[in-house]
Amino acid sequence: MKKSCLIIGTLLWGMSAFAQTTIWKRSGWECRISDKGTLEQIVFKGSQRNDTVPFFHDKSNMGPSFYANMGNGNIKADWIPDGYRSYRATIDGVECRLTYKEWKGQPAMEVILENKGNVPFQPVKAGLKLGIDTYMDKYPDWFGKYFPTLMMNEKTHFYGYLQTPSGHTLGVVSPQPVASWSVDYNLGYQDPAPHWFMGHRIESLNLDLMNALPLPQHCPQDLWILKQGERKTWTIAFVDINTPGEFEETIHKVAGVPMIRMPQTVYQPKETATFEVLAAAPTVEVTDSEGKLQKVTVKSKSGHVKEVSCMLPSVGLYTVKVTDGDKQSQGVLSAHASWEWTMERAREGALKYHQKATSHIESWYGFHSSFIAARYFPEKQLDEALRSRFDYLFGLLHDRTKMVPLYHASRIQNTSGTIGLLVDKYEAYGDVEDLKKASRLADWLMNTWQRKDGAYVNHNTVYTSVIYVAKSMLELTLVERELGKTESVWKEAADRHYASAKRAIDQLVASQGDFETEGELTFEDGMVSCSALQIGMLALMQQDEKERKHYTDAMLQILNSHDCLTQLRVPDARRRGGTMRYWEAQYDVQMLPNMFNSPHGWSGWRAYATYYAYLLTGEERWLKETFNAMGAFSNLIDFRTGDLRWAFVVDPYLKVKQACSADTHVTEDSLSFGNPHPELYDTREFVIGEQYVNMISDWQTVNTQDNDVHELFKCIGETMLTNAFVVERPDGEVIGYNCRVTRQGNKLTVKANEKQIVNLHCNLRKAYTVSFNGKTQDLKQSYLGWAFGKDIYL
Numbered sequence: 001m002k003k004s005c006l007i008i009g010t011l012l013w014g015m016s017a018f019a020q021t022t023i024w025k026r027s028g029w030e031c032r033i034s035d036k037g038t039l040e041q042i043v044f045k046g047s048q049r050n051d052t053v054p055f056f057h058d059k060s061n062m063g064p065s066f067y068a069n070m071g072n073g074n075i076k077a078d079w080i081p082d083g084y085r086s087y088r089a090t091i092d093g094v095e096c097r098l099t100y101k102e103w104k105g106q107p108a109m110e111v112i113l114e115n116k117g118n119v120p121f122q123p124v125k126a127g128l129k130l131g132i133d134t135y136m137d138k139y140p141d142w143f144g145k146y147f148p149t150l151m152m153n154e155k156t157h158f159y160g161y162l163q164t165p166s167g168h169t170l171g172v173v174s175p176q177p178v179a180s181w182s183v184d185y186n187l188g189y190q191d192p193a194p195h196w197f198m199g200h201r202i203e204s205l206n207l208d209l210m211n212a213l214p215l216p217q218h219c220p221q222d223l224w225i226l227k228q229g230e231r232k233t234w235t236i237a238f239v240d241i242n243t244p245g246e247f248e249e250t251i252h253k254v255a256g257v258p259m260i261r262m263p264q265t266v267y268q269p270k271e272t273a274t275f276e277v278l279a280a281a282p283t284v285e286v287t288d289s290e291g292k293l294q295k296v297t298v299k300s301k302s303g304h305v306k307e308v309s310c311m312l313p314s315v316g317l318y319t320v321k322v323t324d325g326d327k328q329s330q331g332v333l334s335a336h337a338s339w340e341w342t343m344e345r346a347r348e349g350a351l352k353y354h355q356k357a358t359s360h361i362e363s364w365y366g367f368h369s370s371f372i373a374a375r376y377f378p379e380k381q382l383d384e385a386l387r388s389r390f391d392y393l394f395g396l397l398h399d400r401t402k403m404v405p406l407y408h409a410s411r412i413q414n415t416s417g418t419i420g421l422l423v424d425k426y427e428a429y430g431d432v433e434d435l436k437k438a439s440r441l442a443d444w445l446m447n448t449w450q451r452k453d454g455a456y457v458n459h460n461t462v463y464t465s466v467i468y469v470a471k472s473m474l475e476l477t478l479v480e481r482e483l484g485k486t487e488s489v490w491k492e493a494a495d496r497h498y499a500s501a502k503r504a505i506d507q508l509v510a511s512q513g514d515f516e517t518e519g520e521l522t523f524e525d526g527m528v529s530c531s532a533l534q535i536g537m538l539a540l541m542q543q544d545e546k547e548r549k550h551y552t553d554a555m556l557q558i559l560n561s562h563d564c565l566t567q568l569r570v571p572d573a574r575r576r577g578g579t580m581r582y583w584e585a586q587y588d589v590q591m592l593p594n595m596f597n598s599p600h601g602w603s604g605w606r607a608y609a610t611y612y613a614y615l616l617t618g619e620e621r622w623l624k625e626t627f628n629a630m631g632a633f634s635n636l637i638d639f640r641t642g643d644l645r646w647a648f649v650v651d652p653y654l655k656v657k658q659a660c661s662a663d664t665h666v667t668e669d670s671l672s673f674g675n676p677h678p679e680l681y682d683t684r685e686f687v688i689g690e691q692y693v694n695m696i697s698d699w700q701t702v703n704t705q706d707n708d709v710h711e712l713f714k715c716i717g718e719t720m721l722t723n724a725f726v727v728e729r730p731d732g733e734v735i736g737y738n739c740r741v742t743r744q745g746n747k748l749t750v751k752a753n754e755k756q757i758v759n760l761h762c763n764l765r766k767a768y769t770v771s772f773n774g775k776t777q778d779l780k781q782s783y784l785g786w787a788f789g790k791d792i793y794l
Contacts, residue, residue, distance in 0.1 A: 024085065024100060024107070029240070031107050033100060037079030037087040038062040038131055042107055044240035051168045051240060053146060054133040061204050063131020064109060065089075066096035069124040074184070076129065093117020094126070094226060104254050106237040113209060114231035121226040124655070125182060127209035128236070132162060132170070134202040135186075139514045142523040146170055147564040148205045149580065151181040153219040153652055156327045157257045158207070158236075161247055163564035165523055171239035171247065172207075173255045178234065179211035179223035180652040180689075185582070185594040188520060195677040198594040200520040200583050209234060211653055216690040218330040219652055247569055252278040252304065258324040260331040264624060265573035266631025268753060269314050269335040275571070277306045279324035286310045286333070287319050289640075294318065315639050317573065331571030336631045337639055338754055339721045339738075340377060345637045346713040347373035349644030351386055353697040353707060354668040357396040359408045361417040361467070362588070362705035363672075363697070364393055365601070368714040371424035376721065376756050383428075390425065394418070394437075396671055403440040407673065410458045412449045413518075415441050416472035423475050424714075435483070438476050439493050445469070446500040454503030462516035464504045465530035468605070471537055473501035498541075505538045509554045513561065525565050525579045529605040532558040536612030552616045559609050566606060567598055567650075568625065574648055577629025579603045588706045589646055589696050590659035590678040596650040597693075599632050601708035604715035607633070611719045618763045618784045620727050627737055630720050633712035636692070645692040646706045652689045660684045663702035672703040722789075723759045724752050728766065747771070759789030 350366030484491030
């Protein structure tokens with residue numbers, strides 16, 4: 001009788017404890033655990049600020065929750081109380097026990113998986129839906145939501161961080177290996193029914209403790225099976241990161257795992273790469289793409305910080321492996337091919353991967369690469385083929401008499417983008433008729449689709465930052481101004497197009513981050529970066545210092561909020577500077593489901609903004625971000641074969657479905673409208689992870705948008721192709737980007753890395769005499785600007 005009462009009393013206590021929110025406090029943080037066993041929020045408390053990490057409260061996304069995918073979709077199990085701050089759940093004979101515990105001063109979870117079934121457990125994936133609120137659906141709420149910016153699986157441990165647009169950063173770390181990670185997305189819309197396109201919002205970040213193979217080689221390779229009676233244990237901690245710059249140091253200090261800190265990820269061949277390793281007694285190896293070891297020098301810097309240097313002898317990717325005791329971390333460095341070689345290969349790609357006349361300018365975006373390459377590196381036969389191809393497509397899409405688009409006129413990014421292409425074509429070939437077409441299209445656009453408040457719109461939606469309508473108008477303005485020096489008709493055109501673009505950009509500034517965009521509203525990569533870049537470009541065109549500062553401050557505020565969407569700390573040159581875009585594969589290369597494409601063509605939008613930010617402020621951070629991004633962009637061209645790829649996929653494991661047959665109703669020479677769903681064609685299923693994805697426009701005839709990759713080469717053309725940069729750092733060191741600098745006292749001799757580099761930008765603290773390309777100038781102290789040559793965008 002006494003035993004029965006004791007059992008009943010224990011059960012009633014458990015039910016009572018589980019029926020209310022539990023407040024779990026320690027010095028510096030507080031967690032609220034719901035009556036379902038999931039987290040409601042974590043509050044990190046500091047002397048100067050409190051950071052609240054929100055968790056989903058709806059049943060479908062709340063977490064941490066145990067889930068598994070056995071091949072037919074996700075299964076999620078409810079928690080059953082199993083002691084104080086401890087819960088258990090079972091799926092397919094595998095029990096998951098979760099206990100909230102403090103670990104090294106941090107709020108953490110101990111997670112145990114035990115196979116209590118009669119057969120081995122081999123899921124596609126199984127682990128935890130973390131439940132952190134990542135759903136960015138409206139302004140201004142999205143400023144407090146946590147975007148999964150970086151997740152890294154190593155063979156021996158896991159680390160990563162989530163970040164809000166307002167700058168709060170949450171680290172996640174496990175001293176045990178985690179097989180993979182994944183993200184669940186919302187569904188978007190059917191077109192045509194019953195075929196679904198994916199949405200633009202993230203519903204869940206998952207830590208996949210177990211995952212089927214194949215996985216990238218740096219991931220654990222033995223977490224695909226849990227045998228009968230086997231159990232595995234993980235500790236997963238949430239860590240408050242004071243500032244993003246302290247991420248590696250904080251994770252290393254808390255978890256004791258080796259961290260690689262790479263401020264610069266891309267270098268010239270034969271240049272010495274330097275980076276830091278945070279570890280107690282590390283062994284560092286650097287190998288080239290053939291597996292050949294490179295000579296490495298490791299020097300102690302301070303505490304556990306080691307400075308590593310290694311010369312990168314030739315173009316290619318180099319794997320960095322750091323071993324510290326029983327822990328191992330990896331990274332990737334790059335020695336980039338010349339910008340000349342890169343642009344020439346991009347031009348070849350523009351011909352191989354057909355430019356098509358469709359409802360989306362992305363499908364004829366390759367002409368940017370072709371015209372920029374033709375301007376600097378003419379190849380008569382190739383250039384003529386691409387030039388005539390543009391003229392053919394332009395004729396299909398436009399009324400040449402009225403000079404207006406014939407189809408989908410409200411998609412104003414098609415017209416503004418074509419204006420930019422015509423400017424590039426004019427600069428390559430000098431045919432003023434191209435500029436006349438651009439000018440007439442600009443008049444039509446501003447007279448038809450510009451609202452009274454200045455915004456460029458598609459009916460009732462602001463489209464100024466869908467691609468970058470105002471930047472295209474300013475690109476035209478700059479060329480018109482040159483002709484306007486001698487012809488009044490061009491001066492008048494430049495004045496009205498500048499005024500139009502300025503009104504649109506002023507509307508962006510006035511919006512205070514409450515922007516609009518195409519498709520489903522979210523804190524959208526392009527909406528934010530295109531707003532920043534256009535404001536920055538206008539700032540550069542201001543002569544009045546007060547106006548210049550007004551636009552610069554507005555741009556920097558937006559650009560800083562965009563950090564959470566960008567790979568700014570990943571020690572991987574293939575990805576550094578890529579923006580975390582995730583719904584383009586379905587349209588671009590007819591591949592499902594959603595996945596992080598980073599870099600993707602639209603990653604170039606942030607890179608324009610960081611380039612402008614450097615020119616405006618002189619802060620080397622922005623130049624380094626731009627340069628790293630350009631290296632990642634250039635690697636979309638295979639350094640071995642010269643072939644163009646579409647994007648790099650960041651996710652470690654994706655079971656994808658891709659169209660594999662061409663549309664038989666059109667050819668690449670036909671008009672093609674809309675977004676044809678991948679499942680309208682023959683498809684194949686296969687697994688991808690952390691890899692480049694190929695183009696498809698060489699064989700798919702219908703509208704596909706993989707040629708948006710050429711935005712990256714347009715960006716290289718503007719920022720790096722013809723420009724070199726000299727920077728004097730606060731400690732007096734003088735360094736060069738795209739050039740080599742020799743210093744003798746107060747004299748600097750600068751030699752460009754490539755022959756087409758004819759502009760030199762200097763950012764100097766002291767007064768110097770600078771020689772470049774056979775010319776010499778005396779520059780005063782605190783000099784920031786173009787010392788030789790002149791970039792048209794200034």
